[in-house]
Amino acid sequence: MDPSDFGKPPTHLAIIMDGNGRWAQQRMLKRIVGHQRGAETVKMVVEQASLLGIKYLTLFAFSSENWSRPVLEVRALMTLLKKYIRQETARMMRKNIRYNVIGNRSELPDDVNETLDGAIRETSGNTGMVLTLALSYGGRQEISMAAKRLTGDVLNGRLALDDITMEVFGSYLDTGGLPDPDFLIRTSGEMRISNFLLWQLAYTELYFTDINWPDFTINEFHKALNDFQSRERRFGKTSDQLNKRNSP
Ligand code: FPP
Numbered sequence: 001m002d003p004s005d006f007g008k009p010p011t012h013l014a015i016i017m018d019g020n021g022r023w024a025q026q027r028m029l030k031r032i033v034g035h036q037r038g039a040e041t042v043k044m045v046v047e048q049a050s051l052l053g054i055k056y057l058t059l060f061a062f063s064s065e066n067w068s069r070p071v072l073e074v075r076a077l078m079t080l081l082k083k084y085i086r087q088e089t090a091r092m093m094r095k096n097i098r099y100n101v102i103g104n105r106s107e108l109p110d111d112v113n114e115t116l117d118g119a120i121r122e123t124s125g126n127t128g129m130v131l132t133l134a135l136s137y138g139g140r141q142e143i144s145m146a147a148k149r150l151t152g153d154v155l156n157g158r159l160a161l162d163d164i165t166m167e168v169f170g171s172y173l174d175t176g177g178l179p180d181p182d183f184l185i186r187t188s189g190e191m192r193i194s195n196f197l198l199w200q201l202a203y204t205e206l207y208f209t210d211i212n213w214p215d216f217t218i219n220e221f222h223k224a225l226n227d228f229q230s231r232e233r234r235f236g237k238t239s240d241q242l243n244k245r246n247s248p
Pocket of ligand 1: 018023042059066084
């Protein structure tokens with residue numbers, strides 16, 4: 001699809017990439033093969049999102065809860081992640097994409113953190129799309145850590161109690177500086193948020209598809225983005241109020 005054929009894309013797209021394991025199991029393959037195929041879908045989505053003018057793409061790549069998976073799967077996922085970042089950083093440079101990470105990085109292995117630091121540093125001057133990887137991420141954990149940091153600032157006098165607003169609280173989250181997502185896609189038929197961006201998704205349009213992540217093709221991606229075009233985002237207002245604001 002030519003970007004000019006396309007309506008206004010979401011400014012910030014968030015994706016829960018689900019169904020790698022089921023995709024593999026349905027084919028009698030090891031779960032990690034599903035993750036490897038999932039990494040190919042990540043490449044396509046990153047490339048398309050940047051081409052279509054999406055400014056922020058946030059991918060749920062590893063949740064706080066995923067640590068309880070079998071050790072071998074966790075290890076294989078960490079290796080895959082490292083390999084992906086190493087292989088893709090040159091392309092990120094060519095496409096002017098900047099890496100960002102949210103989540104509890106202290107739980108990640110040192111070699112993964114080193115690879116991430118290198119990629120973040122190398123792409124830090126890029127001015128195109130911001131690609132945020134949520135790693136060892138949980139929304140409740142993020143909110144409680146933000147509350148802890150904010151309370152620390154109140155106690156040490158850097159922040160006055162009366163100055164706490166939603167915007168100020170939001171700036172203490174890992175996503176401080178990023179706009180809230182406009183659109184969330186979740187693949188594999190599960191209709192849950194699963195502890196992803198709990199604060200930030202307050203007004204986000206949600207899209208669920210039965211397709212497993214490795215089977216999420218470019219056409220499926222465009223279908224989802226087309227669906228976003230048809231949504232009316234009212235933010236609590238009425239349609240009439242919105243139409244008045246939009247009329248000349
Ligand atoms: C959910 O599928 C997916 C994950 C837990 C990992 C996502 C990882 C990738 C897409 C590949 C690597 C990522 C990057 C950014 C290169 P699942 O295993 O929960 O599937 P299931 O619900 O069918 O078991």
